Amino acid sequence: xxPMPTIRSITxxxxxxxxxxxxxxxxxxxxxxxxxxxxxSVQTAEMVIGMFxxxxxxxxxxxxDDDGRTILGSNFLQFSDEVAGVGPITVDPSAQARGVxxxxxxxxxDEAARRGxxxxxxxQEAINTTSLSLYAKLGFDWREAxxxxxxxxxxxxxxxxxxxxxxxxxxxxxxxxxxxxxxxxNEAAGYLRIGLPGFVLSRGGRDVGYYFPSFLGxxxxxxxxxxxxxxxxxxxxxxxxxxKTIVPLGQHGLHRGVMARxxxxxxxxxxxxxxxYRAPVGAWIPSIGM
Ligand SMILES: CC(C)(COP(=O)(O)OP(=O)(O)OC[C@H]1O[C@@H](n2cnc3c(N)ncnc32)[C@H](O)[C@@H]1OP(=O)(O)O)[C@@H](O)C(=O)NCCC(=O)NCCS
Numbered sequence: 001x002x003p004m005p006t007i008r009s010i011t012x013x014x015x016x017x018x019x020x021x022x023x024x025x026x027x028x029x030x031x032x033x034x035x036x037x038x039x040x041s042v043q044t045a046e047m048v049i050g051m052f053x054x055x056x057x058x059x060x061x062x063x064x065d066d067d068g069r070t071i072l073g074s075n076f077l078q079f080s081d082e083v084a085g086v087g088p089i090t091v092d093p094s095a096q097a098r099g100v101x102x103x104x105x106x107x108x109x110d111e112a113a114r115r116g117x118x119x120x121x122x123x124q125e126a127i128n129t130t131s132l133s134l135y136a137k138l139g140f141d142w143r144e145a146x147x148x149x150x151x152x153x154x155x156x157x158x159x160x161x162x163x164x165x166x167x168x169x170x171x172x173x174x175x176x177x178x179x180x181x182x183x184x185x186n187e188a189a190g191y192l193r194i195g196l197p198g199f200v201l202s203r204g205g206r207d208v209g210y211y212f213p214s215f216l217g218x219x220x221x222x223x224x225x226x227x228x229x230x231x232x233x234x235x236x237x238x239x240x241x242x243x244k245t246i247v248p249l250g251q252h253g254l255h256r257g258v259m260a261r262x263x264x265x266x267x268x269x270x271x272x273x274x275x276x277y278r279a280p281v282g283a284w285i286p287s288i289g290m
Pocket of ligand 1: 091
């Protein structure tokens with residue numbers, strides 16, 4: 001059996017090596033399956049790793065080789081709110097299938113336990129049978145099949161929307177508790193800090209939904225039609241790299257609504273969770289983490 005890798009917290013000096021591994025691990029998997037790459041360059045991977053590695057509501061870990069220096073992979077836990085998210089987890093292709101990924105998953109789950117977090121969620125890259133098996137062995141249950149969809153921007157603005165600002169955080173707190181059974185208000189505040197263009201939808205003076213684009217974003221609405229329309233509206237106001245969203249396929253109306261607006265499926269994910277789970281209610285769009 002291969003020796004267990006050493007795990008420690010990520011530091012800024014690790015970002016370039018982790019970004020290269022992230023780029024190569026996803027790139028080689030996705031090229032092998034003919035699936036569009038998540039990361040178009042090492043620089044994009046470094047931007048994401050750098051952001052996750054420095055935010056106070058994320059914990060990042062690296063796995064080290066026997067020499068105690070060479071980085072073999074990294075993983076992240078997002079604990080902005082009550083439900084935590086995992087990823088991206090990546091292991092150097094030359095070091096895969098010898099227990100590094102398992103150690104990195106254990107590190108984030110131990111961190112969640114240490115913080116008293118009772119629910120952890122993730123989106124599993126469906127083409128990766130290794131991660132599917134690993135997560136199931138570590139206690140994650142399959143909940144939903146999802147599609148990553150490229151959004152076509154709406155031609156016209158959706159009536160009743162306003163850009164999310166700090167003032168909307170109480171409404172987001174309320175809406176996320178109602179639909180997700182847990183607040184996602186700190187996560188939304190984090191989107192505002194990085195400039196993700198989110199929108200709230202009001203009908204008859206009542207806030208009925210909100211949505212942030214890209215696979216980092218998420219959203220809820222009372223009806224699938226409203227959420228599909230909100231997503232297309234947000235895409236109209238978002239730069240091209242943010243015009244992607246994750247659609248749970250069990251929500252038939254939402255899926256059809258997104259497709260009817262010109263959405264193009266890119267690939268599939270499996271939504272997996274540990275801890276107590278109550279399916280979200282109404283129309284919902286998960287983030288890449290939860
Ligand atoms: C996913 C990833 C991080 C796993 O890392 P790894 O170091 O290769 O994984 P490990 O060797 O620690 O663990 C793999 C486990 O899955 C098991 N496994 C692998 N393929 C399997 C299969 N087809 N069926 C059943 N079990 C399988 C292994 O036996 C092992 O289980 P064990 O720990 O009980 O022995 C790595 O494959 C990777 O970086 N992939 C590219 C990026 C990616 O897809 N990230 C995940 C996105 S969801």
